[in-house]
Amino acid sequence: MTAVLEVKDLHVSVGDNEILKGVSLTVRQGEVHALMGPNGSGKSTMAYAIAGHPHYQVTSGDILFNGQSILDLEPDERAKLGIFLAFQYPVAIPGVSFANFLRAAVSSVRGYKDRARAEVAQGGKREIGSELMPMREFRKELLAKMDRFNVDRSFAQRYLNDGFSGGEKKRGEVLQMAMLEPKIAILDESDSGLDIDALRVVADGINKLVADGMGALLITHYQRILNYVKPDKVSIFYKGRVVLTGGPELAHVLEEKGYGWVEKELAVEPA
Amino acid sequence: MTVTTLNTDTISPAAVTAIGERFREPTWLRQAREAAWETFTATPWPTYTEETWRRTRLTGFDLADFTLATEPVPAVSSRRQLPRKMSANLRKMDSGGALVFQDASLIYAELDPELAVRGVIFTDLRTALVEHEELVRTYLGAQVLAADNKFAALHYALWQNGTFLYVPRHVTVEKPFQVLIQLSPGKAAFHHSLIIAEENSELTIAEDYLGAARGMSDTVVELYPLAAARLHYLHLQNLDTTAWNFATMRSSVYRDALYRHLQASWGSRLSKVWIDLNLEEPGSHGELLGLYFPQGRQHIDHHTNQNHKRPRGTSDLLFKGALDDASRSVYQGIIRVWPHAQKTDAYQKNDNLLLSEQARADSIPGLEIQADDVRCTHGATSAKVQDEYVFYLMARGLSRKTAKRMIVSGFFEEVLNRVPVPGVRHKLEAEIARRVGLE
Numbered sequence: 001m002t003a004v005l006e007v008k009d010l011h012v013s014v015g016d017n018e019i020l021k022g023v024s025l026t027v028r029q030g031e032v033h034a035l036m037g038p039n040g041s042g043k044s045t046m047a048y049a050i051a052g053h054p055h056y057q058v059t060s061g062d063i064l065f066n067g068q069s070i071l072d073l074e075p076d077e078r079a080k081l082g083i084f085l086a087f088q089y090p091v092a093i094p095g096v097s098f099a100n101f102l103r104a105a106v107s108s109v110r111g112y113k114d115r116a117r118a119e120v121a122q123g124g125k126r127e128i129g130s131e132l133m134p135m136r137e138f139r140k141e142l143l144a145k146m147d148r149f150n151v152d153r154s155f156a157q158r159y160l161n162d163g164f165s166g167g168e169k170k171r172g173e174v175l176q177m178a179m180l181e182p183k184i185a186i187l188d189e190s191d192s193g194l195d196i197d198a199l200r201v202v203a204d205g206i207n208k209l210v211a212d213g214m215g216a217l218l219i220t221h222y223q224r225i226l227n228y229v230k231p232d233k234v235s236i237f238y239k240g241r242v243v244l245t246g247g248p249e250l251a252h253v254l255e256e257k258g259y260g261w262v263e264k265e266l267a268v269e270p271a
Numbered sequence: 272m273t274v275t276t277l278n279t280d281t282i283s284p285a286a287v288t289a290i291g292e293r294f295r296e297p298t299w300l301r302q303a304r305e306a307a308w309e310t311f312t313a314t315p316w317p318t319y320t321e322e323t324w325r326r327t328r329l330t331g332f333d334l335a336d337f338t339l340a341t342e343p344v345p346a347v348s349s350r351r352q353l354p355r356k357m358s359a360n361l362r363k364m365d366s367g368g369a370l371v372f373q374d375a376s377l378i379y380a381e382l383d384p385e386l387a388v389r390g391v392i393f394t395d396l397r398t399a400l401v402e403h404e405e406l407v408r409t410y411l412g413a414q415v416l417a418a419d420n421k422f423a424a425l426h427y428a429l430w431q432n433g434t435f436l437y438v439p440r441h442v443t444v445e446k447p448f449q450v451l452i453q454l455s456p457g458k459a460a461f462h463h464s465l466i467i468a469e470e471n472s473e474l475t476i477a478e479d480y481l482g483a484a485r486g487m488s489d490t491v492v493e494l495y496p497l498a499a500a501r502l503h504y505l506h507l508q509n510l511d512t513t514a515w516n517f518a519t520m521r522s523s524v525y526r527d528a529l530y531r532h533l534q535a536s537w538g539s540r541l542s543k544v545w546i547d548l549n550l551e552e553p554g555s556h557g558e559l560l561g562l563y564f565p566q567g568r569q570h571i572d573h574h575t576n577q578n579h580k581r582p583r584g585t586s587d588l589l590f591k592g593a594l595d596d597a598s599r600s601v602y603q604g605i606i607r608v609w610p611h612a613q614k615t616d617a618y619q620k621n622d623n624l625l626l627s628e629q630a631r632a633d634s635i636p637g638l639e640i641q642a643d644d645v646r647c648t649h650g651a652t653s654a655k656v657q658d659e660y661v662f663y664l665m666a667r668g669l670s671r672k673t674a675k676r677m678i679v680s681g682f683f684e685e686v687l688n689r690v691p692v693p694g695v696r697h698k699l700e701a702e703i704a705r706r707v708g709l710e
C-alpha cells in the first residue's frame with residue numbers, strides 16, 4: 001500500500017495568533033512535493049503541526065495518514081507510523097551521543113521496544129537490552145549508511161548536533177532519516193545554508209530514499225535544490241495557505257516573477 | 272584489638288570518656304576528645320541568621336533520636352561471607368584493596384599483598400592508631416579542626432573508627448581502593464577518613480556510604496596530597512533518604528601536587544557538606560566535581576571553598592544537579608585568592624536542571640580576590656528541561672520518558688566523562704538511570 005499524508009483545511013494557532021488559515025495538501029509515498037513560500041508564511045508551522053509539536057494548536061481541519069486522523073497522536077507515535085520531520089533548526093542536545101540516541105530511536109520506530117514489552121506482558125523475562133536493536137547490527141547498519149549518505153563516521157561519537165556546523169546538522173538530519181526509514185518525510189529547508197558540495201550530498205540522500213519509496217515534502221526557498229531533486233508537484237504557500245499547486249515548471253515561474261506575482265495574479269487578499 | 276563494648280549509647284560526655292576507655296586510647300587522643308566536646312557544647316546550634324545556614328534548616332533534627340554503635344560486629348575473612356549486597360557492590364570495581372565497615376566495626380579487609388610490600392597501609396583507623404600511632408597523630412585533626420563547625424566538633428568527640436590509607440613516596444597505585452561504610456538504622460555514625468599520599472605518589476580511593484535510615488552520619492575526611500602527589504578521592508553518598516548527613520572534607524594540596532574530588536550526593540533527607548580545597552604551595556592543582564539528584568523532599572547543601580594561597584595554583588570546579596519533586600539544593604562556593612597568589616587560574620560552575628515546578632535550586636557563587644595577576648571565572652545556571660529538546664527526540668520516535676531520561680543523563684555527562692574510575696562511572700550512571708526512572 002502506498003502511504004498518503006493529507007492535510008485538510010488545517011487551521012493552526014500559536015496562542016491567540018492564527019498562523020495557518022486552511023492549509024490543504026497531499027504527499028504520497030514515492031513522490032516529491034515541493035513547497036515554496038515567503039518567510040513567515042507558516043511553512044515551519046505546518047511542519048511542526050504535522051509532527052505534533054505541543055505548542056501549535058490545531059483549531060480546525062485535520063491531518064490524515066492513510067485516511068486516519070493523527071491529531072490525537074503524540075509525536076513519537078507519529079514517528080512510528082512513518083512520519084519524519086527534518087528540522088529547519090535542529091536543536092543541540094549536550095551530552096547525548098548521536099549513536100546512542102539514534103539506536104534508541106531506531107529501536108523504538110522499528111518496534112523492538114514494543115515487542116520486548118509485549119513479551120514481558122505475556123510473562124516473559126525482562127532482559128536487559130532487549131528493547132534495543134542489537135548493538136552489532138545497529139553499528140553495521142549505521143556505518144554502512146554513513147558511507148552511503150556521505151556522513152563522516154566521527155558523527156557517531158559526537159553529541160547530538162552539539163557544536164555541529166549548519167551544514168553538519170543538515171547532513172545529520174538526512175542520516176537520521178536514512179536510519180529511521182520513514183514513509184513520508186517533511187524536509188524543512190534541508191537545503192538552506194549549504195555549500196554546493198553539501199547540497200549535492202543532501203539532495204543525493206533525498207533522491208536515494210525517494211527511490212527506495214519514501215515520499216517527501218520539500219520545503220525550500222530556492223530553485224537550486226530542485227535541480228537535483230526533481231519534484232513531481234510544486235505548491236506555493238502564502239500567508240498560511242497553499243494558494244497554487246502545479247508541476248515542476250511552477251518553481252521556475254515563481255523564481256522569475258517573485259511573490260508579488262502571486263499576490264496580484266492570484267488575487268490573494270492581503271492578511 | 273579490644274572486644275569490650277561501649278557502656279553507653281547516648282550522645283553525652285559519658286560516651287566521650289567511654290570511647291577513650293573502650294579502645295584504651297593514648298592520652299593525647301582522649302584529651303582531644305574532651306576538648307572537642309567542650310567546643311561542641313560551647314558552639315551554639317546553627318540558626319538561619321548565619322549565612323552558611325540561611326537556606327538549610329535543621330527542623331526536626333534532635334541528637335536524642337540517635338544512639339551510638341556499642342557492640343563490635345564480628346569480621347569475616349572472605350568476600351563470600353559478606354552480605355550479598357556488599358559483595359556485589361565490591362565486585363563493581365576492580366580494586367587494589369577494600370575495606371568494609373559495619374558502623375564502627377571493620378568487618379572485612381583486603382589489600383593486594385604487593386602493595387603491602389611496597390609500604391602501602393590500608394586499614395581502619397583503629398588498627399592504624401595501634402600500629403602507626405605517630406602517623407595518625409601527625410595527620411589526625413590537623414586539617415579539619417573541631418572548631419570548624421559544630422558537627423566537626425561533635426565528630427572529634429565521638430568518632431570510633433574510620434578509613435586509614437597511606438601511600439609512601441614515589442609509589443603509584445593504579446587500581447582504586449574501595450571502602451563501603453554500611454550504617455545501621457537509628458544510629459549516629461562518625462566515620463573518619465585519613466588519606467595520605469606521600470611525595471610523588473599516586474592513589475585513588477572511593478568511599479561509599481550506605482544505610483543510616485532515620486540515623487545520622489557525621490563524617491570528617493582529611494586528605495593530604497603531599498608534594499607532587501596525585502590523589503583522587505571519590506565520595507559516594509548513598510545513604511537512606513531518611514538519614515541526616517553532615518560532612519566536612521578538606522584537602523591540603525602541596526607543591527605541584529594534584530587533588531581531584533568527586534562528590535556524588537544521592538541519598539539523605541538533608542545533607543550539609545563542606546568541601547575545602549587548600550592550595551597550600553605553589554603550582555598545586557585541584558579539581559572538584561559534584562553530582563546530586565534529589566527527589567521527594569530531599570535537601571542537599573554543598574559548600575565549597577577553593578582557597579588559593581600561593582602562586583600558580585589552578586582549580587576547576589563543576590557541580591551539576593538535577594532536582595525533582597519538591598526537593599531543594601543549595602550550592603555556595605567561594606574562590607579565595609590570597610595576596611601573592613599570582614598566576615592563579617580558578618574556575619567554578621554550578622548548573623542545575625529543574626525537573627519539577629516545586630523543586631528549587633539556590634546557587635551562590637562568590638569571589639574574593641586579593642592578587643592582581645589572576646584568572647577567575649565563575650557562573651551558575653538553572654534551567655528546566657527544554658520542551659524543544661523533548662519534542663525533537665520524540666519526533667524521532669522516543670517516548671516522552673525516554674526523551675527526558677536522555678536529556679537528564681546528557682546533562683550529567685559533562686561530569687561523568689571526567690570520572691577517573693570506570694567502575695564508579697557505571698555506578699553513577701546506574702544511579703542516575705534509577706532516578707530518572709526506567710519505564
Ligand SMILES: Nc1ncnc2c1ncn2[C@@H]1O[C@H](COP(=O)(O)OP(=O)(O)OP(=O)(O)O)[C@@H](O)[C@H]1O
Pocket residue numbers: 014019037038039040041042043044045046055088
Ligand atoms: N512558537 C511560536 N510562537 C510565536 N509565533 C510563532 C511561533 N512559531 C511561528 N510563529 C509565527 O508564525 C509565523 C510563521 O512562522 P513560520 O516559522 O511557520 O514561517 P516559515 O514559513 O517557516 O518562515 P521561514 O521561511 O522564515 O522559515 C511567523 O510570523 C512566526 O513569527
Ligand SMILES: [Mg+2]
Pocket residue numbers: 043044045088188
Ligand atoms: Mg521555516
